[in-house]
Amino acid sequence: MRRSSAKTLVVLSALVGLASCSSKDTADLTTTTETTTTPTSTTTTIPQLEQPAIWPAANVSFQTPEEAAEDFVRNALGVEPNIGEFQGGDSLSGEIDVYSPESEVVRGTLLLRKLGPAMSWFVTAAVNASNTISSPAHQSSIDAAVTEVTGKGRGYEAQLRVTAIDSSAYSQPIDQQFPMGGSAEEAFPFTTTLDLSEATSGSIVTIILQGSAGLEEDPGDFCAIAVRIN
Numbered sequence: 001m002r003r004s005s006a007k008t009l010v011v012l013s014a015l016v017g018l019a020s021c022s023s024k025d026t027a028d029l030t031t032t033t034e035t036t037t038t039p040t041s042t043t044t045t046i047p048q049l050e051q052p053a054i055w056p057a058a059n060v061s062f063q064t065p066e067e068a069a070e071d072f073v074r075n076a077l078g079v080e081p082n083i084g085e086f087q088g089g090d091s092l093s094g095e096i097d098v099y100s101p102e103s104e105v106v107r108g109t110l111l112l113r114k115l116g117p118a119m120s121w122f123v124t125a126a127v128n129a130s131n132t133i134s135s136p137a138h139q140s141s142i143d144a145a146v147t148e149v150t151g152k153g154r155g156y157e158a159q160l161r162v163t164a165i166d167s168s169a170y171s172q173p174i175d176q177q178f179p180m181g182g183s184a185e186e187a188f189p190f191t192t193t194l195d196l197s198e199a200t201s202g203s204i205v206t207i208i209l210q211g212s213a214g215l216e217e218d219p220g221d222f223c224a225i226a227v228r229i230n
Contacts, residue, residue: 057168155211
């Protein structure tokens, strides 16, 4: 997978050099130098898109929807991608199904769109008929605090996993919880909390709901939303 940029944040640095002045006393042939240093100021700017996307970070570029989809499945869901063909909705958007590796069962559908000045591909959401997040709302703005997450889901032995990630630093989840839902074919309501107090103001946090499938490389039924931190 090729990325145009692998940086987690775009940092704009204003660096002011050293200003020095010197005076020479010709009477005693000694030289005195006085140096004044201006402190360096650094401003951090988080890139923004026209709409929040669950993957990738705003400063990462994928030239095809398949690249964006595969990267999300591999790095956000933590399994090797088993995806279907891209189904275009219009010239700027479409969707890709993610399958169980053991069957043709669709575990979730990724919604994709071209965004940003480079018009590269982003995953804007992931949807599933059984596993859904009802609160917080997709693309809403929330505080950096302990946040209640509600919805419905199903998984192997009723196990669910709710994960919050920052797509610009996805190697470690912001927080992860394991509520119980439904098992077999029935999805049950769930409620849990995620601690988002360490999330950066202005950043996009992706919240993923996965139902355990009991198989190591199966992502389970999943959905994902994006929220903006106030």
